[in-house]
Amino acid sequence: MIRAIAIDDEPKAIQVIQHHTSKIDNLELVSVFYNSKDALAFLKQNPVDLIFLDINIPHMSGLELLENLNLKPNVIFTTAYTEFAIESYDYNAIDYLLKPFEFDRFHVAINKAAQRIASQKKLDTFFFIKDGFKNIKLEYRSILFIKGSGNYLDITTKEKVYSPRMTFKEIIEKLPASAFMRVHQSYLINVSNIDKIENNQVCINSYKIPISNNYKDAFFKRLNLS
Known part of the structure; x- marks a missing residue:
């Protein structure tokens, strides 16, 4: 089971992720956050396998949030901005989903995440x-x-x-x-x-x-x- 959280200040964007997640058996959306401050506090105490992360969010950007984490998580960026796509590779992002994204595109990203997380778990015992x-x-x-x-x-x-x-x-x-x-x-x-x-x-x-x-x-x- 992949344990994930979503961080986005747009309620409709969160609803889309929740809806898509509900269709995938091996994916659990543990919690959702509408600002980076609350998400950062949660992540420092409750690491997860995967983050769905918007870039423009209150308090600090998604990229700044990642900089504040000692343990860099697996990330799928979910954003309306194309200009950050190249920069996302610096954070070893699994995928970069441009809003609005349909379930099929979301599912492709989850399959990539499942493969990476499975390989990580084999290495880390x-x-x-x-x-x-x-x-x-x-x-x-x-x-x-x-x-x-x-x-x-x-x-x-x-x-x-x-x-x-x-x-x-x-x-x-x-x-x-x-x-x-x-x-x-x-x-x-x-x-x-x-x-x-x-x-x-x-x-x-x-x-x-x-x-x-x-x-x-x-x-x-x-x-x-x-």
Whole structure:
């Protein structure tokens, strides 16, 4: 499943993307934003696989928004302006859709995105954390959940707990959005390692991780739970 957001100050443009997205099974539009400020705040805490991005949007342009992200996302530009098409290649854009665009053209762009994201996921199966003078390799699949506390983390794996000096923002940028999800201000879980969910808690092995009200709706929607 490709998790995406749309950023555009035109409600009709957002509606078109929502309509086209609803026709594609492997594409989920997680959220929509009408200005770059709100979108940037969201992305710094909730990385996604793909962004549908207009260029002329309030607070800062789409290109400026990308410059403010440490982790450069996959982008499909959706704009009425042809003059930025060449510049979009500097951001490794997947495609450049000129408004108004029909579903067939949109679908072509999504197929390109699916191919790139699939290849990225094959390559990225691990990352490194700093532990004193050592760099420790961690496989994504080995992580059960992560608890944040200020400038430190507790990364609980199947074998042990690591406590690197890292912020939540830094660890989120290293993890694939398709595999991990925030369920609480202080907790990030590996969705594939969930055993069960009960009493507003996620049960993973012998651990019980709280689900806060702020993240509950998005979490249940992600898992197709009512």
